[in-house]
Amino acid sequence: MKRIYFDSASTSLKPKQVIDAVVDFYQNYTANIHRGIYRESEEATKRYEEVRNKVAKLINVKSDEIIFTKNTTEAINLVAKTWGEVNIKKGNKILSTIMEHHSNLLPWQELAKRKKAKIVMLDLDLSNIDQLLQGVVLVAITHVSNVLGTINPVAEITKKAHQAGALVLVDGAQAVGHMKVDIKKLGCDFYSFSGHKMLGPSGVGVLWMKKEMAETLSPFLLGGGMVGQDTPQKFEAGTPNIEGVIGLGAAIDYLNNIGIEKIRLHEKALTQYALKKLSGIKGITIYGPKKRAGIISFNITGIHPHDLAGFLDKKGIAIRAGNHCATPLHEKLGIKSSARISFHIYNSKEEIDKLIKCLQQI
Numbered sequence: 225m226k227r228i229y230f231d232s233a234s235t236s237l238k239p240k241q242v243i244d245a246v247v248d249f250y251q252n253y254t255a256n257i258h259r260g261i262y263r264e265s266e267e268a269t270k271r272y273e274e275v276r277n278k279v280a281k282l283i284n285v286k287s288d289e290i291i292f293t294k295n296t297t298e299a300i301n302l303v304a305k306t307w308g309e310v311n312i313k314k315g316n317k318i319l320s321t322i323m324e325h326h327s328n329l330l331p332w333q334e335l336a337k338r339k340k341a342k343i344v345m346l347d348l349d350l351s352n353i354d355q356l357l358q359g360v361v362l363v364a365i366t367h368v369s370n371v372l373g374t375i376n377p378v379a380e381i382t383k384k385a386h387q388a389g390a391l392v393l394v395d396g397a398q399a400v401g402h403m404k405v406d407i408k409k410l411g412c413d414f415y416s417f418s419g420h421k422m423l424g425p426s427g428v429g430v431l432w433m434k435k436e437m438a439e440t441l442s443p444f445l446l447g448g449g450m451v452g453q454d455t456p457q458k459f460e461a462g463t464p465n466i467e468g469v470i471g472l473g474a475a476i477d478y479l480n481n482i483g484i485e486k487i488r489l490h491e492k493a494l495t496q497y498a499l500k501k502l503s504g505i506k507g508i509t510i511y512g513p514k515k516r517a518g519i520i521s522f523n524i525t526g527i528h529p530h531d532l533a534g535f536l537d538k539k540g541i542a543i544r545a546g547n548h549c550a551t552p553l554h555e556k557l558g559i560k561s562s563a564r565i566s567f568h569i570y571n572s573k574e575e576i577d578k579l580i581k582c583l584q585q586i
């Protein structure tokens with residue numbers, strides 16, 4: 225039975241080209257980067273740095289502003305531990321939203337507690353932003369909600385935040401690889417995302433910030449490869465995930481070959497199709513707006529999401545069930561957990577039909 229994978233918001237599947245690029249590194253030029261004066265090391269360094277250029281081009285920034293991290297979580301922690309450590313002071317406010325993933329909440333909560341600063345939360349529709357921006361030094365917001373699929377108006381928020389004197393950090397984990405992300409247009413100050421959610425390998429993520437900003441910050445971790453180095457290397461202490469970065473480069477090529485706009489259109493069509501079909505299921509509650517990214521969370525009266533996921537698994541369909549690391553949002557919705565389906569380029573309407581058929585059975 226061909227399995228159906230509806231859990232791309234958790235991690236995406238990987239194309240053969242990505243797997244091949246990782247294997248090619250292992251088989252043909254394994255070496256550390258930025259160190260060896262021999263062929264394999266020079267080749268690995270060249271390929272690693274080429275990916276920095278590819279990432280920069282993908283999100284329309286300069287390549288020396290790309291910092292490779294482990295994932296989105298590490299990228300956000302890096303900002304909290306470097307910029308936040310110096311700039312968040314007693315009485316300051318950090319503005320966030322009720323829909324954040326724990327990765328963009330816990331680092332700020334910990335920092336705020338230590339510094340005696342305050343976290344203020346925006347409503348789901350962000351309508352209270354004007355009243356809440358006063359005294360805010362940082363807005364930490366997700367680009368796309370990993371539960372509701374909401375696409376937040378980051379450019380608009382950034383404009384308002386900057387007028388109020390606040391910086392903006394964007395969690396782009398669910399955006400990059402699914403839709404065009406142009407940092408210049410967004411105007412934000414920090415942007416983070418994970419390679420493994422955009423067809424790349426696990427263990428590699430990206431933090432973007434302006435060079436002028438990065439130069440003012442102290443390193444996040446200390447160790448080899450960063451002593452005496454300028455940014456971005458000063459934030460990449462120790463041997464990085466070389467094969468992960470190289471695989472990410474192959475993922476970006478793959479996405480670009482299809483075309484990011486085309487991917488967005490495909491996911492949009494699937495999402496609208498799924499929303500329409502799901503709304504016909506008896507007892508279903510679907511969370512989130514109509515216009516959204518390819519993520520749909522729902523509950524069916526009388527069926528626990530875990531039981532639903534177990535039932536669908538036996539039918540060959542992988543979905544996510546739980547709170548999706550977004551406890552405040554689930555509390556706001558008055559639920560403990562939800563079932564979630566999420567799409568990427570490899571999903572089809574036929575797969576959604578199969579899901580609907582199974583849901584009708586249950």
Ligand SMILES: Cc1ncc(COP(=O)(O)O)c(C=O)c1O
Pocket residue numbers: 233234295296297298325327328366368369370395397398418
């Ligand atoms: C919106 C959002 N932010 C952050 C993360 C954390 O990503 P990672 O586990 O790759 O650090 C996720 C993962 O699901 C997410 O959906």
